[in-house]
Amino acid sequence: MADEAAFCPYCGVPAGTGFACCPYCGCSTDPQMTVCPHCGKPLSSNTQQHGSPDSGACPPPGGPQPGFQGYPQGGNPYAAPPVYGQKSRLVAGLLGIFVGYLGIHNFYLGYTQKGLIQILVSLVGGFFTCGIATAAIGIWALVEAIMIFTGSISTDANGIPLKD
Numbered sequence: 001m002a003d004e005a006a007f008c009p010y011c012g013v014p015a016g017t018g019f020a021c022c023p024y025c026g027c028s029t030d031p032q033m034t035v036c037p038h039c040g041k042p043l044s045s046n047t048q049q050h051g052s053p054d055s056g057a058c059p060p061p062g063g064p065q066p067g068f069q070g071y072p073q074g075g076n077p078y079a080a081p082p083v084y085g086q087k088s089r090l091v092a093g094l095l096g097i098f099v100g101y102l103g104i105h106n107f108y109l110g111y112t113q114k115g116l117i118q119i120l121v122s123l124v125g126g127f128f129t130c131g132i133a134t135a136a137i138g139i140w141a142l143v144e145a146i147m148i149f150t151g152s153i154s155t156d157a158n159g160i161p162l163k164d
Contacts, residue, residue, distance in 0.1 A: 084110075084156070084158045084160055085160075086160055086161065086162065086163040087108065087109055087110075087156045087160070087162055087163070088162065088163055089148060089149070089154075089162040089163065089164055090164075091108065092105050092108055092109055092145075092148050092153075092162065093105075093145045093148040093149045094145075095108055095145075096141050096142070096144050096145030096148060097141075097142065097145045100118075100137075100138065100140075100141020100142060100144065100145055101118070101122050101134055101137045101138035101141050102118065102119050102122060102123075103115035103116070103117070103118030103119045103122070103137075103141070105141065105144065105145065105148070106118060106144075109153075109156045109157055109162075110156045110157030110158055111157050112157075118137050118140070118141065121133050121136075121137055122134045122137040122138075125137075148162070
């Protein structure tokens with residue numbers, strides 16, 4: 001809570017009363033504590049004051065608070081896992097046909113290691129073999145494009161089915 005505020009913006013409790021919240025991890029603490037029991041960081045006089053953590057009016061214990069300075073472990077434990085959208089079977093197949101010799105279809109599907117192998121062998125190997133390696137990667141990509149269109153390759157690297 002801001003030093004000049006008279007009331008908590010979350011629960012309306014007058015400043016200086018209620019339970020304190022750690023400015024580092026947001027965990028509810030007792031106002032007399034000098035160290036946060038959750039993250040171990042020292043608590044200072046600017047620790048935010050809120051009403052009872054059980055009242056439901058304040059942010060949940062452990063949640064971010066005003067003046068939040070980052071999570072001590074380096075990650076937000078409340079963040080949702082990343083959401084991956086469905087990839088198109090048509091786009092993946094067409095990429096495999098037209099620019100498959102560069103592995104672009106594999107990058108699109110999330111198979112970055114396979115894509116890197118294809119692009120490096122195609123460019124570097126093609127230089128040293130006068131294009132034979134590039135032709136071989138092109139055939140590999142064409143086979144993968146056919147497998148994508150027929151459904152043999154039906155998911156992306158995250159296991160999400162390809163949409164038609």
